[in-house]
Amino acid sequence: MIERIWFGKSCIYLFLLPFSFLYGLISCIRKFCYRVSWLQSWRAPCPVIVVGNLTVGGSGKTPIVIWLVEQLQAKGLRIGVVSRGYGGYSEHYPILLNKNTSTDQAGDEPVLIYQRTHAIVAVAPKRSDAVKAICKNSTVDIIITDDGLQHYALARDMELVLIDGMRRFGNGWWLPAGPMRERTGRLRSVDAVIVNGGQTMIGEIPMRIIGxxxxxxxxxxxxxxxxxxxxxxxxxxxxxxxxxxxxxxxxxxxxxxxxxxxxxxxxxxxxxxxxxxxxxxxxxxxxxxxxxxxxxxxxxxxxVSAMIPDDKANELLTKITKLLIENH
Structure with a gap:
């Protein structure tokens, strides 16, 4: 039903618009508070790259996080990954993953990322706590956060947004009338827009999931x-x-x-x-x-793995390398 409301032609979303306006108002006020420093963002001692999206639901974030980690590791960089750990529960946070960490504790995506990349992965409801745990226990060059575009409590140096190329933004409305966490205007302030499948628009990076x-x-x-x-x-x-x-x-x-x-x-x-x-x-x-x-x-x-055309991949990795140089 929710898919039909958000991505189909159902008019039921009209009844949910009052709640969407409330969601949007709260979201905008919160973002404004961080912008004028009424709320403070914590900045990590190393560059932070956020991989997120504007919509609820799968868009290919985890495959692109794995791709980024592997590409940067191949350049000799030490990468840390942080996650909220959706679906997991632990009595103590933050969690630094090891081979014995279960998905019940850390959630499925962090465990998957750890097993595929062997990167340093930390999980905490407050992402800055996860970053602090990594920096306390290891020396890393870059932190990548899986999701968290709207988590403004953690300062970031680069933002990458994933879009499902087939579904795009549905009806374009904020939750719950539509799938949007933020409106499409947010794309103007991010560093790269990566489109998973479907058609890309000017300035977007095409990506395919292959297996x-x-x-x-x-x-x-x-x-x-x-x-x-x-x-x-x-x-x-x-x-x-x-x-x-x-x-x-x-x-x-x-x-x-x-x-x-x-x-x-x-x-x-x-x-x-x-x-x-x-x-x-x-x-x-x-x-x-x-x-x-x-x-x-x-x-x-x-x-499965993410695949990005070589020229676009090189452009993106060059941006990240430049970011690293600027922060040294």
Whole structure:
């Protein structure tokens, strides 16, 4: 229903507009308070890059964070990543992730980023606490924050905004009448706009999410994607339809696709019941990190990566390198 209201042609959003105006008013007042220093932003001792979006839901932030970390690590830089840790709960914050940190503690996205990049990853409801924990325990050159564009309590040196190229901004309204956290005018003040799929506009950086190999969660076996037929596919991400479309594009025959809410907490019984005939079950890597401890031999995941054209990638990385030089 909410998808139809935000991205379809439903007029129900009109009844929610009073709440949207209230949300927008509060958002604007809060931003103004930081701008005139009535509220203070904390500045880290190293450059901070925020990767965020203007809308609620998946736009490809985590893949681009992983891409950035890997690209900068390849240049010999030490990278720290901070996250709010949605979907996780710990009695103590901040958390510095290690190989034993669970998704119940830190959330699925931070664990995924840690496992893919081996970067220093910290989680805390207050992102500045996560940054302080990293700087106290390690020497890093750059901090990347996964989400947090609207978290003005943490000062930033660069802002990258991700856009779902297919859905863009829906009806353009603030929450809850639309999907917007901030209006599109905010794009004029950011350093780069990256568009995941769909059509890009002048000044935007095109990005694609790609994946080829399916990996068994339990054994680590790797198989070519188009060898899978008659599978059950699940996704607990911001936009599950994108994942199912990718599987079909890779030649995977899906007999049933099931969408779960973003950050959904799976258990053995729920997933086992989806494949009563022991069909192959394919999920996202973000889902897989939550299922490793009870995974079955017929459970698989598709790891994906962000791809940006070389010229645009070089421009973006040059900006970041220049930022680092200016802060030394």
């Amino acid at each position: 080829h190999t399916i990996i068994n969660i339990k054994t680590g076996e790797r198989c070519i994607a188009n060898s899978f037929k008659n599978v059950v596919a699940i996704a607990g991400i911001g936009n599950p339809a994108n994942f199912f479309s990718m599987l079909r594009y890779l030649g995977i025959v899906i007999i049933k696709s099931i969408s779960f809410t973003d950050h959904y907490k799976y258990n053995f019984t729920i997933l086992k019941n989806l494949t009563p005939e022991n069909e192959q079950l394919i999920m996202t890597e973000k889902d897989a990190v939550k299922c490793r401890i009870f995974a079955q031999s017929n459970w698989w995941y598709l790891p």
